[in-house]
Amino acid sequence: MTTPPTGFLDEADLHAFVDGILDPDQRRRVEEHLSQHPEDAALVESWQRQNAAIRAVYEPILREIPAPSLRSAAAQVSASSGAIESGATHWGRPGVLPRVRRREDILAQQRRQAIFASALALLAVAAVAALATFIFAGRSEHRPLAATNSPQGYVARAGLTYATYVSDQHPVEIDASRLEELSSWLKARVGFYKVPDLSQQGMRLIGGRVAPGVAAPAGFLIYERADGGRIGLYFERSVATISQQASKSGSGVTAIEWRTADFAFVLIGPLALDLMQVAAEKAAAQIIGASQP
Amino acid sequence: MSNYADILAELSQATPVFRRYARALGAGVGLVVADGLVHSALQGLGARLRAREVTPNDAEAARIEAYKAITLLAAHKYQAASGPGPRHPPIVHGLAALDFTDRAILLLVSLEGFRYATAADIAGISREAVFMRLQRARAALANWTANSSGVAQVSAIRSTAHLRVVK
Numbered sequence: 001m002t003t004p005p006t007g008f009l010d011e012a013d014l015h016a017f018v019d020g021i022l023d024p025d026q027r028r029r030v031e032e033h034l035s036q037h038p039e040d041a042a043l044v045e046s047w048q049r050q051n052a053a054i055r056a057v058y059e060p061i062l063r064e065i066p067a068p069s070l071r072s073a074a075a076q077v078s079a080s081s082g083a084i085e086s087g088a089t090h091w092g093r094p095g096v097l098p099r100v101r102r103r104e105d106i107l108a109q110q111r112r113q114a115i116f117a118s119a120l121a122l123l124a125v126a127a128v129a130a131l132a133t134f135i136f137a138g139r140s141e142h143r144p145l146a147a148t149n150s151p152q153g154y155v156a157r158a159g160l161t162y163a164t165y166v167s168d169q170h171p172v173e174i175d176a177s178r179l180e181e182l183s184s185w186l187k188a189r190v191g192f193y194k195v196p197d198l199s200q201q202g203m204r205l206i207g208g209r210v211a212p213g214v215a216a217p218a219g220f221l222i223y224e225r226a227d228g229g230r231i232g233l234y235f236e237r238s239v240a241t242i243s244q245q246a247s248k249s250g251s252g253v254t255a256i257e258w259r260t261a262d263f264a265f266v267l268i269g270p271l272a273l274d275l276m277q278v279a280a281e282k283a284a285a286q287i288i289g290a291s292q293p
Numbered sequence: 294m295s296n297y298a299d300i301l302a303e304l305s306q307a308t309p310v311f312r313r314y315a316r317a318l319g320a321g322v323g324l325v326v327a328d329g330l331v332h333s334a335l336q337g338l339g340a341r342l343r344a345r346e347v348t349p350n351d352a353e354a355a356r357i358e359a360y361k362a363i364t365l366l367a368a369h370k371y372q373a374a375s376g377p378g379p380r381h382p383p384i385v386h387g388l389a390a391l392d393f394t395d396r397a398i399l400l401l402v403s404l405e406g407f408r409y410a411t412a413a414d415i416a417g418i419s420r421e422a423v424f425m426r427l428q429r430a431r432a433a434l435a436n437w438t439a440n441s442s443g444v445a446q447v448s449a450i451r452s453t454a455h456l457r458v459v460k
Contacts, residue, residue, distance in 0.1 A: 015424065015428065050384070050435070053382070054384055057384055058404060062309045064312070066328070070328055072305060073308075073332045074300075074301050074338055258325060258328060277325060284325055285378075288324070
């Protein structure tokens with residue numbers, strides 16, 4: 001910062017003091033001034049409190065493990081030209097709601113995605129057919145859809161869990177009528193016990209179960225819509241080394257992955273991307289609770 | 294310009310701080326939306342790096358380019374975002390009440406630890422404007438706090454209203 005005239009301090013010096021950008025001499029001079037001027041000392045203290053409050057709210061975000069697709073976002077351009085967000089297949093990539101996109105963004109994205117549209121459509125048709133076959137013909141004779149890839153990523157494991165249990169007549173171990181027991185059980189087995197209420201999104205909780213995880217058991221909550229469609233919320237304690245293959249798994253369902261509170265979450269179901277994003281946002285907000293923004 | 298792979302590695306490593314900034318800049322916006330914004334910003338930056346529209350000299354310069362992209366994108370996309378809810382701490386409500394650029398400057402300096410010149414570069418304003426916006430943001434935040442919690446901050450608000458010689 002610019003050195004003020006000797007013997008004078010202005011408000012810029014006080015801000016610079018709070019922001020830690022003064023050299024040692026300037027800092028000593030400000031400290032001396034503050035010791036003699038309680039009003040300015042209180043002012044500086046109030047700014048420091050503001051900074052501390054901001055950091056207290058947002059610093060915990062640094063401890064969250066970002067989704068692999070987010071970590072590699074800059075590189076994805078070279079690999080896939082941003083074709084992830086088309087159609088209803090949305091693996092492992094938290095996105096923005098369509099309504100907040102500007103028209104030019106959409107047009108630009110459409111141009112980028114033109115090359116991939118045919119391939120994605122074929123993939124989606126094949127995936128829907130495979131999932132439908134699995135669901136309606138019985139799972140015992142068919143390989144689970146998500147198992148076409150090794151389930152190394154959270155999305156892949158969520159897909160496998162979804163495909164394994166969702167078509168069962170009674171897919172949960174503890175149903176929603178025993179919510180307290182379900183929470184206690186998940187807390188003991190999985191380490192996480194908040195059960196998001198998605199009823200406002202038309203998703204009624206059926207119940208939950210424990211599923212195989214990698215480092216520890218995973219939790220799997222199942223919701224049902226009025227039309228019979230089932231949505232799963234898979235959660236597992238997140239670890240630092242994560243495969244990026246999850247975003248490559250294709251099927252006719254939408255999956256949205258996010259991380260918070262040392263856990264990875266995947267909301268998965270046969271709904272459109274915008275509906276799933278709203279539901280994921282609601283679930284994430286309830287999971288975070290009042291402790292984080 | 295640094296090796297392209299080095300820059301990508303730096304951007305990947307810095308993802309947690311980008312998420313923090315995007316979340317704070319949204320002041321109550323949900324994590325899915327904030328992460329989506331970071332994703333879009335980094336993806337766009339990656340494309341511009343490959344097209345050599347931006348040629349950062351080192352990894353730190355690339356990180357600053359990412360902050361620029363996030364700030365620019367947030368200015369548009371957060372307009373439609375909902376504000377903080379009852380579950381958010383008071384400071385988040387105070388941040389949400391600030392002008393967007395004031396909030397960005399305050400966060401770049403107070404949370405992200407940038408010097409004024411770098412914050413000016415990221416926000417696309419002059420260094421002098423940075424100080425004015427920082428001063429205004431802190432005063433407004435103190436004002437908001439005072440209004441929501443009583444009279445404890447009144448003296449601080451009065452003092453921040455103008456640039457003054459105090460000694």
